[in-house]
Amino acid sequence: MIQISSQSIDIQECIDAAQSERAGAIDVFIGTVRNHNKSKDVVRLEFETYDLMAVKKMEELANQARERWDIEKIVMVHRKGVLQIGDVAVVIAVSTPHRVASFEACQWLIDTLKEVVPIWKKEIYGDGEEWLEAHA
Amino acid sequence: MIKYKISLFGITRDIVGGTHTSIEFAQQANVESLLAKLRKDFPRLNDIRSLLVAVNAEYAEGNFPINEHDEIALIPPVSGG
Numbered sequence: 001m002i003q004i005s006s007q008s009i010d011i012q013e014c015i016d017a018a019q020s021e022r023a024g025a026i027d028v029f030i031g032t033v034r035n036h037n038k039s040k041d042v043v044r045l046e047f048e049t050y051d052l053m054a055v056k057k058m059e060e061l062a063n064q065a066r067e068r069w070d071i072e073k074i075v076m077v078h079r080k081g082v083l084q085i086g087d088v089a090v091v092i093a094v095s096t097p098h099r100v101a102s103f104e105a106c107q108w109l110i111d112t113l114k115e116v117v118p119i120w121k122k123e124i125y126g127d128g129e130e131w132l133e134a135h136a
Numbered sequence: 137m138i139k140y141k142i143s144l145f146g147i148t149r150d151i152v153g154g155t156h157t158s159i160e161f162a163q164q165a166n167v168e169s170l171l172a173k174l175r176k177d178f179p180r181l182n183d184i185r186s187l188l189v190a191v192n193a194e195y196a197e198g199n200f201p202i203n204e205h206d207e208i209a210l211i212p213p214v215s216g217g
Binding site for chain 1: 143145146147149150183184185190193194207209211212213214215216217
């Protein structure tokens with residue numbers, strides 16, 4: 001299951017979708033909206049996505065992970081739109097026969113998602129807003 | 137003239153204004169010439185840490201040729217997760 005979602009993410013649904021009788025482990029990463037960044041108080045976030053390419057890139061990452069680790073199922077769901085503090089921004093769930101692979105693959109998937117998947121985060125502060133990573 | 141329609145995301149949407157922009161070339165453009173023209177027309181694009189182009193939902197660079205009906209997107213630094 002690989003999706004960009006404009007609705008709130010159901011974490012249990014993601015875990016259920018990763019279930020497999022061959023799996024001895026499911027590692028789940030949940031990215032949530034933090035109320036601060038560096039010294040600024042964050043009021044809310046907005047995610048913009050290039051849906052077609054984002055899903056394509058996430059599918060490529062899932063395929064690459066399958067080449068590196070023995071994986072049963074991969075779930076990647078990322079939000080778009082306006083998110084409030086505490087909301088779930090992204091869920092990645094990876095099931096594997098043995099736990100080490102699930103930890104490693106899950107970390108690699110979120111790390112690489114942040115580098116290559118066309119999703120943009122704007123933080124809104126009390127006195128302004130900023131697209132993250134945009135400037136040097 | 138060849139008219140290219142470009143989708144804009146993130147900070148490039150703020151800089152250029154709007155979700156899309158169009159630019160015309162006398163002959164077929166490639167990724168490099170497209171970026172150069174956009175940077176000239178919208179100098180604030182030069183303030184961005186990096187600027188990539190996607191053609192038909194795939195990163196492309198340099199002399200990769202662009203056809204009139206390709207889906208072209210400007211990709212500023214991504215920040216998902």
